[in-house]
Amino acid sequence: MATHRYKDGYRALSKVDGARRIAFDVLMQVYSEDAYANLALAKALRRARADERLDSRDAGLASELVNGTLRAQGRLDWALSRHLSRPMADLDLEVRVLLRMGAHQILDMRVPDHAAVSTTVDIARHVLTDGPTRMVNAVLRSLTRMAPGELDEALEGIADPIERAAITHSHPAWMVREFTRALDAHGYPGEELEPLLAGDNEPPLVTLVARPGLIGAQELADEAADVLGTRVAPGSFSEYAVHIEHGDPAALTAIRTGLAGVQDEGSQLAAILLAGAGLTGPDASWLDLCAGPGGKASLLAALAGPRGAALTANEVHPHRARLVERACRAFDNVDVVSADGRTFGGPKTPWPLASFDRIMVDAPCTGMGSMRRRPESRWRRKPEDLQDLLPLQAALAARGAELLRPGGVLAYVTCSPQVDETLGQVERLLDRGDLELLDAVALAESLVPESLGVPEGAGTVGASKGRVLQLWEHRMGTDLMFISLFRRR
Numbered sequence: 001m002a003t004h005r006y007k008d009g010y011r012a013l014s015k016v017d018g019a020r021r022i023a024f025d026v027l028m029q030v031y032s033e034d035a036y037a038n039l040a041l042a043k044a045l046r047r048a049r050a051d052e053r054l055d056s057r058d059a060g061l062a063s064e065l066v067n068g069t070l071r072a073q074g075r076l077d078w079a080l081s082r083h084l085s086r087p088m089a090d091l092d093l094e095v096r097v098l099l100r101m102g103a104h105q106i107l108d109m110r111v112p113d114h115a116a117v118s119t120t121v122d123i124a125r126h127v128l129t130d131g132p133t134r135m136v137n138a139v140l141r142s143l144t145r146m147a148p149g150e151l152d153e154a155l156e157g158i159a160d161p162i163e164r165a166a167i168t169h170s171h172p173a174w175m176v177r178e179f180t181r182a183l184d185a186h187g188y189p190g191e192e193l194e195p196l197l198a199g200d201n202e203p204p205l206v207t208l209v210a211r212p213g214l215i216g217a218q219e220l221a222d223e224a225a226d227v228l229g230t231r232v233a234p235g236s237f238s239e240y241a242v243h244i245e246h247g248d249p250a251a252l253t254a255i256r257t258g259l260a261g262v263q264d265e266g267s268q269l270a271a272i273l274l275a276g277a278g279l280t281g282p283d284a285s286w287l288d289l290c291a292g293p294g295g296k297a298s299l300l301a302a303l304a305g306p307r308g309a310a311l312t313a314n315e316v317h318p319h320r321a322r323l324v325e326r327a328c329r330a331f332d333n334v335d336v337v338s339a340d341g342r343t344f345g346g347p348k349t350p351w352p353l354a355s356f357d358r359i360m361v362d363a364p365c366t367g368m369g370s371m372r373r374r375p376e377s378r379w380r381r382k383p384e385d386l387q388d389l390l391p392l393q394a395a396l397a398a399r400g401a402e403l404l405r406p407g408g409v410l411a412y413v414t415c416s417p418q419v420d421e422t423l424g425q426v427e428r429l430l431d432r433g434d435l436e437l438l439d440a441v442a443l444a445e446s447l448v449p450e451s452l453g454v455p456e457g458a459g460t461v462g463a464s465k466g467r468v469l470q471l472w473e474h475r476m477g478t479d480l481m482f483i484s485l486f487r488r489r
């Protein structure tokens with residue numbers, strides 16, 4: 001066992017709590033190696049379970065510490081900075097991570113103060129020298145000594161409403177500005193900002209998709225209930241969706257064999273709407289231009305199959321193209337290709353211009369619509385990212401339009417409500433003059449089991465007769481998917 005010098009001589013360090021140590025190690029990987037929290041955590045938990053170091057309660061605690069600490073980072077740093085004599089950014093990473101973990105337990109979890117402090121300091125003793133360890137101890141103790149309501153009062157004292165909302169709901173201020181702009185652009189009142197931001201801090205609903213033709217939603221729900229012992233519920237906006245309350249979907253045979261997948265209802269709806277839009281003429285050749293990792297491609301393949309249609313699924317990154325292959329392994333009507341979508345197809349290729357009947361352009365975006373699923377992503381994304389994303393999205397959408405035959409249907413989709421990458425790109429597509437915007441809201445209402453409740457007029461773009469569909473977690477419970485549909489003239 002490790003030893004350490006203290007005033008009273010050498011002594012054994014106290015045993016570090018397993019779940020907290022795992023959380024600390026995963027958080028360090030997220031911050032120092034840009035690891036994805038969900039992947040790093042799953043790997044660490046698998047390893048600990050294999051060594052029989054962890055039961056399911058510990059695994060739950062480690063998950064909450066990782067995900068909760070990441071989500072709450074902005075608010076925790078603000079709270080901690082009130083008890084620090086120098087800026088948080090000047091502290092060593094290990095110290096910052098321990099302070100955040102400890103603060104999350106003190107402020108947000110039902111961990112008794114003394115346990116939150118002592119378990120954090122136990123880790124500090126293993127990874128830090130004496131001085132920083134004492135500092136972690138002192139700052140966390142001072143946090144526990146705050147008067148009730150002290151933080152709320154300080155929050156109320158922040159004059160700028162964007163800054164206040166950013167800290168209260170732990171989002172970067174630029175994102176709060178963008179969410180405000182997006183709500184406004186779709187005609188929703190500013191009061192919806194708070195529930196929107198709060199939704200990002202809720203653990204996400206896990207939704208499965210029963211790929212039609214392979215397995216029915218009821219059969220999938222029965223397997224999930226039996227194997228995972230979870231309560232299940234049917235989807236509201238996709239007849240193929242099954243919500244589960246808990247459990248690891250990977251334990252289901254239907255998931256392992258590709259009959260079903262994990263997919264938010266918003267994503268399912270994007271594929272359902274592209275497949276459901278009216279079309280005259282042939283309906284045989286479908287394209288997913290940005291297919292990785294293959295969620296929408298696999299549902300599109302399932303919907304194309306009974307019509308005798310084939311899907312070409314393209315993805316620029318070969319490793320992600322392999323994920324598309326895996327997601328579509330149960331289908332024989334899918335051709336997976338790895339190429340740059342901006343120059344995909346064309347003369348002398350198997351995919352001439354103006355040849356596809358239905359095209360999905362699910363463009364790379366800021367991902368601001370699925371922050372609840374990737375707790376670290378809100379801090380990784382920068383507003384400058386849009387400088388690269390916007391031209392990329394425009395070029396992919398334009399290529400999609402060129403590959404679409406007259407009378408064919410194109411879906412331009414993002415997992416973000418950010419105005420420039422959604423409505424801005426729709427306007428750009430309409431400026432081409434060869435595309436007509438369809439009414440995605442009316443089509444959705446005609447296809448979904450329950451009404452989406454989109455207010456009258458919301459989603460109308462300029463003078464066009466069409467409407468785009470923006471989904472909101474706080475209204476529909478889905479990711480904030482943006483779906484627009486066009487027909488080529």
Ligand SMILES: C[S@@+](CC[C@H](N)C(=O)[O-])C[C@H]1O[C@@H](n2cnc3c(N)ncnc32)[C@H](O)[C@@H]1O
Pocket residue numbers: 267289290291292293294295296297314315316317320339340341342362363364365415
């Ligand atoms: C939003 S994701 C697509 C999600 C996918 N449709 C699904 O439902 O699973 C965007 C994808 O576009 C890919 N991508 C980025 N640049 C691209 C390009 N120039 N050509 C084709 N694909 C690209 C990204 O690698 C990413 O996998």
